[in-house]
Amino acid sequence: MGESNNFFKSAFSVDNVIFGFDDGDLKVLLIKRGTAPFKGKWALPGDLVYPNEDLDNAAARVLLELTGLKNVYLEQVHTFGAVDRHPLGRVITIAYYSLVKIANFELTPSSWASKAKWHSISEVGDLGFDHNEILNACFNRLKQRVKSRPVGFELLPKKFTLTELQHLYEAVLEIELDKRNFRKKILSMNLLKDLNETQENVAHRPARLYSFDKVKYERLVAEGYNFAL
Amino acid sequence: MGESNNFFKSAFSVDNVIFGFDDGDLKVLLIKRGTAPFKGKWALPGDLVYPNEDLDNAAARVLLELTGLKNVYLEQVHTFGAVDRHPLGRVITIAYYSLVKIANFELTPSSWASKAKWHSISEVGDLGFDHNEILNACFNRLKQRVKSRPVGFELLPKKFTLTELQHLYEAVLEIELDKRNFRKKILSMNLLKDLNETQENVAHRPARLYSFDKVKYERLVAEGYNFAL
DNA sequence: TCAAAAGTGTTCTTATTACACCCATGG
DNA sequence: CCATGGGTGTAATAAGAACACTTTTGA
Numbered sequence: 001m002g003e004s005n006n007f008f009k010s011a012f013s014v015d016n017v018i019f020g021f022d023d024g025d026l027k028v029l030l031i032k033r034g035t036a037p038f039k040g041k042w043a044l045p046g047d048l049v050y051p052n053e054d055l056d057n058a059a060a061r062v063l064l065e066l067t068g069l070k071n072v073y074l075e076q077v078h079t080f081g082a083v084d085r086h087p088l089g090r091v092i093t094i095a096y097y098s099l100v101k102i103a104n105f106e107l108t109p110s111s112w113a114s115k116a117k118w119h120s121i122s123e124v125g126d127l128g129f130d131h132n133e134i135l136n137a138c139f140n141r142l143k144q145r146v147k148s149r150p151v152g153f154e155l156l157p158k159k160f161t162l163t164e165l166q167h168l169y170e171a172v173l174e175i176e177l178d179k180r181n182f183r184k185k186i187l188s189m190n191l192l193k194d195l196n197e198t199q200e201n202v203a204h205r206p207a208r209l210y211s212f213d214k215v216k217y218e219r220l221v222a223e224g225y226n227f228a229l
Numbered sequence: 230m231g232e233s234n235n236f237f238k239s240a241f242s243v244d245n246v247i248f249g250f251d252d253g254d255l256k257v258l259l260i261k262r263g264t265a266p267f268k269g270k271w272a273l274p275g276d277l278v279y280p281n282e283d284l285d286n287a288a289a290r291v292l293l294e295l296t297g298l299k300n301v302y303l304e305q306v307h308t309f310g311a312v313d314r315h316p317l318g319r320v321i322t323i324a325y326y327s328l329v330k331i332a333n334f335e336l337t338p339s340s341w342a343s344k345a346k347w348h349s350i351s352e353v354g355d356l357g358f359d360h361n362e363i364l365n366a367c368f369n370r371l372k373q374r375v376k377s378r379p380v381g382f383e384l385l386p387k388k389f390t391l392t393e394l395q396h397l398y399e400a401v402l403e404i405e406l407d408k409r410n411f412r413k414k415i416l417s418m419n420l421l422k423d424l425n426e427t428q429e430n431v432a433h434r435p436a437r438l439y440s441f442d443k444v445k446y447e448r449l450v451a452e453g454y455n456f457a458l
Numbered sequence: 459t460c461a462a463a464a465g466t467g468t469t470c471t472t473a474t475t476a477c478a479c480c481c482a483t484g485g
Numbered sequence: 486c487c488a489t490g491g492g493t494g495t496a497a498t499a500a501g502a503a504c505a506c507t508t509t510t511g512a
Contacts, residue, residue: 008483009281012241012310012321051239055310079323080310081241081284090280092241092323094308137382163491180493204489206484317495392464409466433463434509 003007003221010090014059015046015131016074017138018067020102021155025120026171027102029066029133030127032115035089038128044135045116048092059096066116067107073154074100077141078134085130097138099154121171147229150191159195160208162186167229169229185229191217239319243288244360245303246277246324246367247296249331250384254349255400256331257358257364258295261344266316268355273364274345275322288325296336302328302383306370309365328383329454334382349457352402375401376458379420382441388424390436392413398458414458420446 018029030042045066049058057075074096081092107116123137146152152168153160166182186192193213198206217227247258259271274295278287288303304324310321336345353364375381381397382389395411415421421439428435446456 010239010241012239031301049308049310055308055321076307078305079284081323083281083283092284094310094321152292161491179474179491180477183492184494199483199491201484202490203484205491207491228473306488385499390464407504409504410465412465413467414501428464430509430511431463432461434465436464 010092011048013048013091013093014055014062015044015093015095015134016059016062017044017077017097017135018063018100019097019138019142019155020118021168021171022102022118024167024171025113025122026168027118028121028124029100029107029116030119031066032117033128034115041128042119042125043128044131047113048091049094055094056096059094059098063098063100067100067102069100069105070098073151075141075145078137079136093134095134095138099142099144099151101155101157102159106131107124130193143173148227149228150212150217158211159197159209160211161199161209163207165210189227191220239321240277241324242275242277242320243284243291244273244308244322244324244363245288245291246273246326246364247292248326248328248367248371249347249367250397250400251331251347253396253400254351257353258329258336258345259348260295260450261346262323262357263344271348271354277320278323285325288323288327288379292327292329294333296329296332298329301368302380304370304374307366309359309363311359319327322363324363324367326332326371328371328380330384330386332386337374354440373404377456379441379446379456382443387437387440388426389440390428390438392436418456420449420456 020027020029028046031045033039033041033043045062046064047058047062053061055076056074059076060072063072063074064070066189068070075098077095077097079092079094083090084091085091103119103200121139124132126132128137142151145170152165155168156164162183163179165178165186167179169182170177191213192210195209195211197210198204198211217225242454249256258274262270262272274291276287276294278284278292282290284305285303288305288360289299289301291302291373292301293299306324306326308321308323314320314321314322331347334379350368354403355361356364367429375398379422381394381401384397385393391412392408394415395406395408398411421432422442424438424440426438428438448456
């Protein structure tokens with residue numbers, strides 16, 4: 001085979017870091033690999049990109065196959081292409097992350113996985129391939145993004161309390177926030193709709209429920225508004 | 230050829246948006262394509278990634294071939310992989326940008342280019358492929374980066390005046406800055422060394438020269454410091 | 459002596475931080 | 486009536502914005 005044909009002896013894949021938020025904790029959906037290489041190890045869900053498939057579609061497909069979810073927040077982060085990153089050949093992978101509302105679905109592990117499971121971000125062990133590095137890059141991107149875009153809401157149910165929102169930010173940013181200052185700031189943006197509803201059956205004063213006003217946000221953005229936490 | 234082999238009928242390339250700063254203006258280095266497709270059109274310098282070459286190396290190589298420069302600031306931005314983005318087949322491209330000190334070299338157009346030329350960012354016309362989109366993505370990333378990392382200095386000579394630095398920020402961010410506030414802020418970071426030298430042969434009061442103290446910056450970063458303009 | 463850019467402080471306004479007690483509910 | 490988390494305001498500090506004149510040089 002001629003030298004020039006070597007350019008075509010490579011493949012590309014997408015890997016998708018699927019984030020969820022539950023129980024005050026940021027989670028990542030990992031699969032236990034059912035086939036070599038790295039059989040039996042936890043890894044990020046991913047797949048080769050089909051020849052006639054755009055990259056974003058491939059990442060969305062991986063998510064869909066695993067969760068059944070569509071129209072999910074998805075962002076490309078970085079492409080990893082070290083020559084030796086895949087033991088079976090040259091595979092460059094385009095890393096994405098997704099933000100899902102964790103309660104909205106059942107897991108349906110796909111062909112390449114024997115098992116899928118949510119892992120707390122703080123308890124992710126040694127993953128196959130260069131997936132720890134990929135996870136890190138995506139987590140860092142999410143930290144950055146959450147401060148400059150209202151993407152955090154993608155991880156919460158439609159109706160949420162201010163405390164839930166605060167805990168989400170605390171989990172993503174890995175810092176503690178002051179309750180009063182957080183509320184003052186988030187409410188001063190006027191992007192939350194007070195639903196005039198409260199929690200039910202909680203053993204304490206029930207919290208008010210809010211929803212994110214996406215329509216209003218997009219109108220403001222068109223006028224030059226910049227979300228900043 | 231079997232279906233599975235189709236995964237290997239694709240190639241990947243890097244494209245490199247090379248930024249320079251001259252004459253108060255942000256510039257991009259473009260090549261006039263000497264071969265099809267898009268022969269005669271301006272485009273970004275780029276090349277296929279060699280089978281045994283890491284992505285960053287490929288981007289650095291493109292830069293080296295065109296400018297003779299090594300050890301240049303280089304950052305991966307985004308991967309573009311629309312199925313039809315290349316007229317000759319499926320080519321996914323990984324976009325980088327570089328920051329160079331524009332006076333430091335002579336242009337040496339390489340095989341795929343008949344001509345290389347600096348273009349003011351505001352005067353870039355219709356480029357080949359999806360290169361306008363790539364240029365935009367890189368420009369936006371640079372705007373963001375320049376606010377949170379001291380990368381602007383990569384575009385200036387080692388010794389520079391505060392006014393040159395201010396003009397650089399104004400060109401990159403496409404805004405005007407207040408002279409006194411800009412100086413106050415940048416000097417309060419204590420990252421500039423006052424060289425106790427001044428400009429010579431200028432028809433006005435000569436400006437003091439400064440250099441960026443990279444060693445000090447890196448020490449501060451290790452202690453948790455965050456540059457922010 | 460003129461033109462051109464360098465250099466320099468203060469005031470006002472706005473955003474950020476720190477901080478402690480009472481309230482509503484279920485068990 | 487107790488435990489649990491919900492909800493609220495003010496004062497102090499820090500950061501950002503607005504703004505105009507004098508200085509030094511070469512021509």
